Amino acid sequence: MSKFSLSARRAGLALAIAGALGAGAGLSLRLLEPARSAPAATDHAAMGPGGGPSAARPAAAASDQVVIRDFDFGPKALTVAVGTKVIWTNRDDDPHTVTSEADPKLFSSPPLDTGDAFAFTFDKPGTYRYFCSIHPHMQGTIVVK
Amino acid sequence: MPKKIEAPDKSRRALLKCMVLGSAGGMLWTVSGGVPRAIGLGGEALAATSGDFAFVQIxxxxxxxxxxxxxDPNGTLQQALARIAEAPIRPAMMVHTGDVSHLSKPAEFDTAQQMLKTAGLETHFIPGEHDTLVDQGKPFFERFGKESTQGGWYSFDQGGVHFVALVNVLNLRPGGLGYLGPEQLEWLEDDLKGRSASTPIVVLAHMPLWSVAPEWGWGTDDAAQALLYLKRFGSVTVLNGHIHQVIQKVEGRITLRTALSTAFPQAAPGTPGASPGPLKVPADRLRSLLGVRQVDIVKDKASPAISDTRLGA
Incomplete structure (x- = not known):
C-alpha cells in the first residue's frame, strides 16, 4: 500500500528551506523547482544555501517535487521511480487540490492554501492522473516506473 | 488593460461616483414592469427611480x-455595503453569487455573515467553489442554504420575477468546467415547467453559464441544457460571479452577465502571460481596474442598452 502523508503548512515551510530561514518568497520558489534530471533522491538540501530542516532528511527517502503555479502543475507529467514520495507545493494565491482521478481515489489532498504542501508516496508502477478538484481544468500525471 | 473612459455624456462628478462604486463592486438591479434593469449604485440610479422592485447583486x-x-477584503466589502446603503433606491433584497469566503473556514463565513447582515437586507446565497472546499460545501449550506433543496439549488418568487439559484461548483470533473449535473437539470426543467413565458426569469449561478474562457475554467460544461429550458421565456437574465469582471453575452432573449468582485480583480481572458488568479496591481491602480456597467434590458427590444464605464488610465 502507498503511504499517505497529509499536507501541512509546516511541511511546506520545512521544504521551502529559504522561506523557513526568512529569505524572500522568490528565492524559496526557485529552491522548490523540482530536480527533474536527478533520478529520485537528489538531496534537496544541497539546493539550498546553508541547509535547513530538510537537510536532516535521510538521502534514502526518494522524493520529487511538483510546483503549483499560475493554475498549472509543473511539471505537468513527472516520471519517478517506485517508492518515490512526490511533494506538491502551492505557490498560487488561490487554493488548489491534488486529487486522484482514479475511482476510488488513490489520493486526495485537502485544499492547499498558499505555501501549503501535500505528499504522496507511489509504491507501485503505473500512470497516475490527477487534477485540481476546485479548478478541474488543471490536470497532471505521475508516471511511476 | 484599462480602456479610456467612454462616457462623454457623464459629468466629472458622476464619473467620480462611478469610480468609488467601481472599487467596491455591487450592482443594483431594478425591475420595472417585470423587466430587470441594471443600474450602478452611483448618481445614475436617480434616473431610474421608477422601478417597482430593486435588488442588489454582490x-x-x-x-x-x-x-x-x-x-483588506473586509474593508472593500465594507465599502461596497456602504454604497448599497447610500443607494437612492432602497433595494428589496440582495443576492450573493458566491465565493463568500476564500477558504471555506468557519471564521470566514462568520465574518462575512456578520458584515453582510449590516446591510439589513434579506439575502439569497449560492456557493462559489471557494465556499465548498470541505465536505461538499456542508459548512456553507448549513449557514447560507436555509432555503435550498438537498442539492443546494432552489427557486423563489419576488417582485413578479421568478428567481432560480443554481449550484455549478460541486462534483467538478477532471478536465471539465463548472457542472450542474443531470439531477439539477431535471429539477430546473421541472421548476420552469408550467410557468408562463411572460414571467421574467433571473438565474443565479457562480460560474458563468457560457464559455467565457474554457482554458481558464471559466464556463459550465452542461450550461447549454439549462439555457435550452430557459429560452422560451421572454426575459431571462443570468447573473454570474467567479471572474471578477463584468462581461456580458446575449443569446436570443437570454442575457448573461458576470459581476465585479468586492475583493480583487482578475485578468481579462486572453491576457498574455496571465492566469485566472488574483490580479496583483499597485494599490493605487486597484480601482482603475474595476468599473461598472449599466444595462437596460428593455422588453420587446432585440438587444439591451449597455453602457460601460471603465475607469482609470
Missing amino acids: SDTHIGFHGEANP
Whole structure:
C-alpha cells in the first residue's frame, strides 16, 4: 500500500528551506523547482544555501517535487521511480487540490492554501492522473516506473 | 488593460461616483414592469427611480483572502455595503453569487455573515467553489442554504420575477468546467415547467453559464441544457460571479452577465502571460481596474442598452 502523508503548512515551510530561514518568497520558489534530471533522491538540501530542516532528511527517502503555479502543475507529467514520495507545493494565491482521478481515489489532498504542501508516496508502477478538484481544468500525471 | 473612459455624456462628478462604486463592486438591479434593469449604485440610479422592485447583486467577497491583490477584503466589502446603503433606491433584497469566503473556514463565513447582515437586507446565497472546499460545501449550506433543496439549488418568487439559484461548483470533473449535473437539470426543467413565458426569469449561478474562457475554467460544461429550458421565456437574465469582471453575452432573449468582485480583480481572458488568479496591481491602480456597467434590458427590444464605464488610465 502507498503511504499517505497529509499536507501541512509546516511541511511546506520545512521544504521551502529559504522561506523557513526568512529569505524572500522568490528565492524559496526557485529552491522548490523540482530536480527533474536527478533520478529520485537528489538531496534537496544541497539546493539550498546553508541547509535547513530538510537537510536532516535521510538521502534514502526518494522524493520529487511538483510546483503549483499560475493554475498549472509543473511539471505537468513527472516520471519517478517506485517508492518515490512526490511533494506538491502551492505557490498560487488561490487554493488548489491534488486529487486522484482514479475511482476510488488513490489520493486526495485537502485544499492547499498558499505555501501549503501535500505528499504522496507511489509504491507501485503505473500512470497516475490527477487534477485540481476546485479548478478541474488543471490536470497532471505521475508516471511511476 | 484599462480602456479610456467612454462616457462623454457623464459629468466629472458622476464619473467620480462611478469610480468609488467601481472599487467596491455591487450592482443594483431594478425591475420595472417585470423587466430587470441594471443600474450602478452611483448618481445614475436617480434616473431610474421608477422601478417597482430593486435588488442588489454582490459577489466574490472572498473573506479570508490574504494575498497581495488586496490586503483588506473586509474593508472593500465594507465599502461596497456602504454604497448599497447610500443607494437612492432602497433595494428589496440582495443576492450573493458566491465565493463568500476564500477558504471555506468557519471564521470566514462568520465574518462575512456578520458584515453582510449590516446591510439589513434579506439575502439569497449560492456557493462559489471557494465556499465548498470541505465536505461538499456542508459548512456553507448549513449557514447560507436555509432555503435550498438537498442539492443546494432552489427557486423563489419576488417582485413578479421568478428567481432560480443554481449550484455549478460541486462534483467538478477532471478536465471539465463548472457542472450542474443531470439531477439539477431535471429539477430546473421541472421548476420552469408550467410557468408562463411572460414571467421574467433571473438565474443565479457562480460560474458563468457560457464559455467565457474554457482554458481558464471559466464556463459550465452542461450550461447549454439549462439555457435550452430557459429560452422560451421572454426575459431571462443570468447573473454570474467567479471572474471578477463584468462581461456580458446575449443569446436570443437570454442575457448573461458576470459581476465585479468586492475583493480583487482578475485578468481579462486572453491576457498574455496571465492566469485566472488574483490580479496583483499597485494599490493605487486597484480601482482603475474595476468599473461598472449599466444595462437596460428593455422588453420587446432585440438587444439591451449597455453602457460601460471603465475607469482609470
